[in-house]
Amino acid sequence: MKTVLVVDDEKSVRDSLKMILEYDHFGVEFAENGESALKTLASVPIDLVLLDVKMAGMDGIEVLQRIREKNTDLPVVMISGHGSIETAVEATKLGAFDFLSKPLDRDKLLVTVRNALQQAKLSEEYRKLQESVEGRLQILGEGDNIKQVLEVIDRVAPTEARVLITGENGTGKELVARAIYRKSKRSPRPFVEVNCAAIPSELIESELFGHEKGSFTGATTQRIGKFEQADGGTLFLDEIGDMSLQAQAKVLRALEEGKIERVGGNKLIDVDVRVIAATNKNLEEEIRRGNFRNDLYHRLNVIPLHIPPLRERREDIPILVKSFVEEVCSRNGLARKTITDDGIQDLRKRDWPGNVRELRNAVERLVILSPGMTIDVSLFEAPAGFGKNASDDILNVGGTFQEFKERAEAAFIKRQLELHRWNISKTAEALDIQRSHLYTKMKRYGLMKEGERGEE
Secondary structure, three states: OOEEEEEOOOHHHHHHHHHHHHHOOOEEEEEOOHHHHHHHHHHOOOOEEEEEOOOOOOOHHHHHHHHHHHOOOOOEEEEEOOOOHHHHHHHHHOOOOEEEEOOOOHHHHHHHHHHHHHHHHHHHHHHHHHHHHHHHOOOOOOOHHHHHHHHHHHHHOOOOOOEEEEOOOOOOHHHHHHHHHHOOOOOOOOEEEEEHHHOOOOOHHHHHHOEOOOOOOOOOOOEOOHHHHOOOOEEEEEOHHHOOHHHHHHHHHHHHHOEEOOEOOOOOEEOOOEEEEEEOOOHHHHHHOOOOOHHHHHHHOOEEEEOOOHHHOHHHHHHHHHHHHHHHHHHHOOOOOEOOHHHHHHHHOOOOOOHHHHHHHHHHHHHHHOOOOEOOHHHHHOOOOOOHHHHHHHHHOOOOHHHHHHHHHHHHHHHHHHHOOOEHHHHHHHHOOOHHHHHHHHHHHOOOOOOOOOEO
């Protein structure tokens, strides 16, 4: 049951609202003035506030301000018999969900209360989702190398300084860029990413700066570029070492002047953008080869930040592996699996040329392919789908094509049963077939758990 706090200095209004709300199965608390309302909020869980504007002593606007100082998410609906546009606008700016005029219409009141609670629920779900995403975006590690990276992030994030992030593929350069953004003053504004290596050189200028209608063949409408989209926020130029020299010149101008010009346009547009760039290339070597502008390099390289490869931070592998195991199990609805100390030591010995990205993918494969509750690191080299011996058995036996299909089907069903710990219902759901159909297949291929019947 949701609880509504009614704040009004008129007893008749409080009694009327109590009758309406309780009839619709809401719990109701009362306060006859602002001071009493704030005390109730401090001691009783409240889901929504109905707040009168005109009250003796502390008025509704001041109460709303005090509420927002401590709770930005609690939905507040203002009510007034002397409403004005100015008051409604002020209340809205302070975060009121809606503004209702007395005498209150029962149906409109209930619709407003339900909508406010629904929005609060959606906001809470979004917050939890954001926390979940940020948890996956967390930079994990306790070694000295990664601690130094985190220290630089904390120091540079609140500033406006440009950052050039370098490191091998898969080390987490985008993760670092997003961490800087989240800790910056620009975090309420957009984070816009451009992968310079993924955009053809003839289109990169249009992508970055936009274009006017008719500026080139195929430009049938006006396009707003990434610089404009990121106005007030952060622009992440990933793989900037792959950007064409012509585009580099325009980026340099945008950084120097804070202005951009769309392709085919003749008007300068002001943009306020913090640029974070990243590359896996040695830009100083690229400058010597004539592939990168020296002046742009110095504009971008205000704060250099190098991300070490995984082979130089092996002490972080156990933390990363355990986190990835938990994430994969949660995301795929699997029971929590564990990995032995020997298994972790096996993974620590590898060089991981693809770095953290390769390690994450390897852990996901091991979690999914390991049939028991303990992760079998020996499956690391196995082909996807079956263990090596199983696939050899299927392929190396003669017979007709129909016989091959039956052997493959039996092996696949057996693996799924093992993955789901021989739970028939879960396995049938994963295979998208009826339980009775699965039972028939199991009987046909003689698939039974050793020493037991399959669990239901």
